Amino acid sequence: MINEGYKALLKGKSIIRELSEYATERGKEIGYENVFDYSLGNPSVPCAPEFTDELVKLLKEEDPVYVHGYSPSLGITSVRERVAESLNKRFNMNYKTEHIFMTSGAAGALAHALRCVTKPGDEVLTFAPFFPEYYQYVNQTGANLKIVSASTKDFQINFDAFEEKLSENVAAVLINTPNNPSGAVYSTETIKTLADILYKKQKEYGHDIFIISDEPYREILFDGVDAPYVSAYYDNSLSCYSFSKSLSLPGERIGYIAVNPKCRDAEILSVMFGQISRGIGHNCPASSIQLAVSKVLDKTSDLSVYETNMNIIYDELVKLNFEVVKPGGTFYIFPKALEDDANAFCMKAKKYDLILVPSDNFGCPGYFRMAYCIDTEKVLRSLPVLEKFVKEEYGVTP
Amino acid sequence: MINEGYKALLKGKSIIRELSEYATERGKEIGYENVFDYSLGNPSVPCAPEFTDELVKLLKEEDPVYVHGYSPSLGITSVRERVAESLNKRFNMNYKTEHIFMTSGAAGALAHALRCVTKPGDEVLTFAPFFPEYYQYVNQTGANLKIVSASTKDFQINFDAFEEKLSENVAAVLINTPNNPSGAVYSTETIKTLADILYKKQKEYGHDIFIISDEPYREILFDGVDAPYVSAYYDNSLSCYSFSKSLSLPGERIGYIAVNPKCRDAEILSVMFGQISRGIGHNCPASSIQLAVSKVLDKTSDLSVYETNMNIIYDELVKLNFEVVKPGGTFYIFPKALEDDANAFCMKAKKYDLILVPSDNFGCPGYFRMAYCIDTEKVLRSLPVLEKFVKEEYGVTP
Numbered sequence: 001m002i003n004e005g006y007k008a009l010l011k012g013k014s015i016i017r018e019l020s021e022y023a024t025e026r027g028k029e030i031g032y033e034n035v036f037d038y039s040l041g042n043p044s045v046p047c048a049p050e051f052t053d054e055l056v057k058l059l060k061e062e063d064p065v066y067v068h069g070y071s072p073s074l075g076i077t078s079v080r081e082r083v084a085e086s087l088n089k090r091f092n093m094n095y096k097t098e099h100i101f102m103t104s105g106a107a108g109a110l111a112h113a114l115r116c117v118t119k120p121g122d123e124v125l126t127f128a129p130f131f132p133e134y135y136q137y138v139n140q141t142g143a144n145l146k147i148v149s150a151s152t153k154d155f156q157i158n159f160d161a162f163e164e165k166l167s168e169n170v171a172a173v174l175i176n177t178p179n180n181p182s183g184a185v186y187s188t189e190t191i192k193t194l195a196d197i198l199y200k201k202q203k204e205y206g207h208d209i210f211i212i213s214d215e216p217y218r219e220i221l222f223d224g225v226d227a228p229y230v231s232a233y234y235d236n237s238l239s240c241y242s243f244s245k246s247l248s249l250p251g252e253r254i255g256y257i258a259v260n261p262k263c264r265d266a267e268i269l270s271v272m273f274g275q276i277s278r279g280i281g282h283n284c285p286a287s288s289i290q291l292a293v294s295k296v297l298d299k300t301s302d303l304s305v306y307e308t309n310m311n312i313i314y315d316e317l318v319k320l321n322f323e324v325v326k327p328g329g330t331f332y333i334f335p336k337a338l339e340d341d342a343n344a345f346c347m348k349a350k351k352y353d354l355i356l357v358p359s360d361n362f363g364c365p366g367y368f369r370m371a372y373c374i375d376t377e378k379v380l381r382s383l384p385v386l387e388k389f390v391k392e393e394y395g396v397t398p
Numbered sequence: 399m400i401n402e403g404y405k406a407l408l409k410g411k412s413i414i415r416e417l418s419e420y421a422t423e424r425g426k427e428i429g430y431e432n433v434f435d436y437s438l439g440n441p442s443v444p445c446a447p448e449f450t451d452e453l454v455k456l457l458k459e460e461d462p463v464y465v466h467g468y469s470p471s472l473g474i475t476s477v478r479e480r481v482a483e484s485l486n487k488r489f490n491m492n493y494k495t496e497h498i499f500m501t502s503g504a505a506g507a508l509a510h511a512l513r514c515v516t517k518p519g520d521e522v523l524t525f526a527p528f529f530p531e532y533y534q535y536v537n538q539t540g541a542n543l544k545i546v547s548a549s550t551k552d553f554q555i556n557f558d559a560f561e562e563k564l565s566e567n568v569a570a571v572l573i574n575t576p577n578n579p580s581g582a583v584y585s586t587e588t589i590k591t592l593a594d595i596l597y598k599k600q601k602e603y604g605h606d607i608f609i610i611s612d613e614p615y616r617e618i619l620f621d622g623v624d625a626p627y628v629s630a631y632y633d634n635s636l637s638c639y640s641f642s643k644s645l646s647l648p649g650e651r652i653g654y655i656a657v658n659p660k661c662r663d664a665e666i667l668s669v670m671f672g673q674i675s676r677g678i679g680h681n682c683p684a685s686s687i688q689l690a691v692s693k694v695l696d697k698t699s700d701l702s703v704y705e706t707n708m709n710i711i712y713d714e715l716v717k718l719n720f721e722v723v724k725p726g727g728t729f730y731i732f733p734k735a736l737e738d739d740a741n742a743f744c745m746k747a748k749k750y751d752l753i754l755v756p757s758d759n760f761g762c763p764g765y766f767r768m769a770y771c772i773d774t775e776k777v778l779r780s781l782p783v784l785e786k787f788v789k790e791e792y793g794v795t796p
Contacts, residue, residue, distance in 0.1 A: 005517070052462065063444070064646070065441075067649075070440055107676075119402075122399070136676035208400070264400060271408055279535065280509055280538065281502060282680070286650045286652075
């Protein structure tokens with residue numbers, strides 16, 4: 001008997017994917033180089049060459065039974081050990097091998113973290129604007145995602161709205177910094193205030209509240225930005241990481257959960273993740289990819305293009321009088337649309353082959369997202385198109 | 399708040415894993431070459447060299463943004479297309495690209511298939527002896543696994559016991575042929591009878607009953623064995639495959655679900671799998687592994703060692719008067735223990751550094767499993783040890 005619940009999900013198609021598919025189709029008509037496709041957050045730079053070298057070396061020099069053999073269900077031990085060492089060195093933490101659980105990217109990490117610290121019926125809070133897939137990640141566990149409205153002046157946290165939404169039913173708070181879609185990076189003050197409130201509420205409610213920190217953009221930070229390591233400020237925290245963006249390996253599905261050594265039951269959480277895996281058929285990232293990534297943990301792809309693009313787009317938006325917060329990281333920017341209805345705004349842009357994503361699904365209506373993980377040359381060519389669009393549709397001139 | 403349900407699972411450690419860990423520890427004392435470790439079903443032969451060649455070629459010659467880029471959520475289209483073509487050619491089926499969904503091995507395939515065709519509270523039937531992880535795969539979806547007792551004379555299906563267990567609550571039947579742990583391969587007659595009963599019961603109950611066919615050992619077949627392709631005999635069937643055993647890539651976590659084109663809603667099931675993925679954080683096997691495997695779909699590792707080992711062990715067991723069914727495939731054999739309590743039997747064997755797995759967790763007490771995916775040389779050296787064990791403990795001589 002086909003599961004009707006999953007069948008019903010088929011109706012809710014992702015707007016991002018729809019726009020991306022439109023851009024691809026339109027590209028077939030006019031040449032993809034003429035479609036200014038800011039829809040998809042897909043890294044545009046090649047993976048770190050050291051990764052390729054290490055993987056080729058493994059394939060050519062090591063015993064294939066080892067390279068392609070079963071990974072223990074928590075990840076290959078030597079890989080977990082290296083991840084712990086790298087995090088300790090970079091963020092002055094105290095992770096041991098037992099605190100690291102290897103996952104299929106950040107999605108796999110969130111799937112395990114959420115199941116581990118919630119039960120069906122619990123609430124998970126997140127802050128607008130947020131990645132729309134959070135609804136699927138949370139609600140398919142049986143917990144309920146609740147949204148705290150945005151602080152649109154800076155895309156830090158709206159703490160008044162947060163305290164209003166907090167209740168005894170809240171088991172976890174899901175944060176994402178650097179943030180998709182706003183590009184904002186939570187400041188040390190923001191993280192400290194969040195931690196203070198949660199410590200107070202844990203005591204008041206008499207139960208743990210976990211921070212689940214979704215950190216795939218951790219390595220894409222722009223000049224001079226204050227970017228605290230979340231787990232350093234709150235004990236009950238689980239860092240969910242992916243190498244998709246830092247090493248440009250999105251298809252290889254590799255990441256991890258780092259369990260704060262000070263969190264409740266820290267020594268058994270990874271083993272619990274392993275149990276969760278048995279039911280969701282996860283069974284670790286590919287063994288050869290684990291081994292190769294473990295050799296290049298402190299490398300990244302050349303990520304500089306993202307900051308270059310950001311500065312070009314930000315300056316242009318400011319020139320055109322858009323209301324926009326300057327991103328501190330990621331490859332996203334999140335300006336206010338020129339009319340209240342962001343969908344209408346983006347539909348009009350589409351006529352100019354300018355593909356912008358309306359913000360409604362990010363929980364923050366009236367804005368739009370540009371994913372500028374594209375060639376700088378194309379960004380530059382898109383500027384006159386943007387100018388033409390806002391002039392013709394809204395009478396805006398620089 | 400830590401999920402108490404998953405925490406409780408920590409108590410139930412796998413007997414197979416415990417024995418395997420014991421064998422490793424014991425190996426540190428006396429040399430692993432002196433431990434006759436028949437515990438773990440881990441392929442002992444290297445991967446097909448063509449796979450390594452294709453992967454190295456991709457890494458060296460293709461654009462890394464393509465090789466490591468996001469896979470569409472149902473799998474890379476060209477890979478799905480090739481899988482469909484290969485299955486059509488080999489099994490005279492009519493799969494299209496849309497019927498193939500790429501997964502993280504058979505575990506990933508089962509996780510999606512089970513969620514798609516059951517809802518919490520439904521029953522899933524499987525046949526003893528069965529892979530103990532089925533409990534996790536099924537019960538963590540909210541459905542309930544029910545066991546049909548074994549047909550110990552041949553390890554085909556006990557149809558009387560099956561018909562007794564069938565009820566309106568049964569949404570799916572989970573089968574595994576070639577079978578872990580028995581090594582039996584269901585005959586055409588068995589599959590036809592199973593299909594006939596299910597067609598009749600579908601009509602009687604007025605709802606679909608799916609066959610979920612777990613087929614990781616499909617390529618490990620011994621001389622002269624009748625090995626029907628399950629989906630050719632029943633419309634509502636989902637074939638769950640893994641390349642772990644055929645290509646010796648267990649750690650690379652790659653497999654697929656092939657949806658029978660004639661099954662209910664065949665055209666939307668893969669899209670439903672994609673929706674299920676969003677909640678369980680699956681997001682496809684690694685892109686580079688998908689691409690490389692798609693080039694070697696009709697290759698296998700050199701699997702001949704398994705049949706060589708099977709014949710040696712089977713002849714020895716017969717010589718020692720064990721009650722044993724000759725395997726038709728896999729790298730397992732499942733003889734009857736020499737006392738009713740298989741645990742006691744295996745504990746005694748352990749004293750001789752002979753690591754055998756008792757059958758209780760396979761739903762068929764009184765037997766034991768030997769996984770003979772080890773070097774033939776070691777199999778031969780284990781024979782005098784086996785003889786010594788049964789002579790000293792049970793007075794059995796050839």
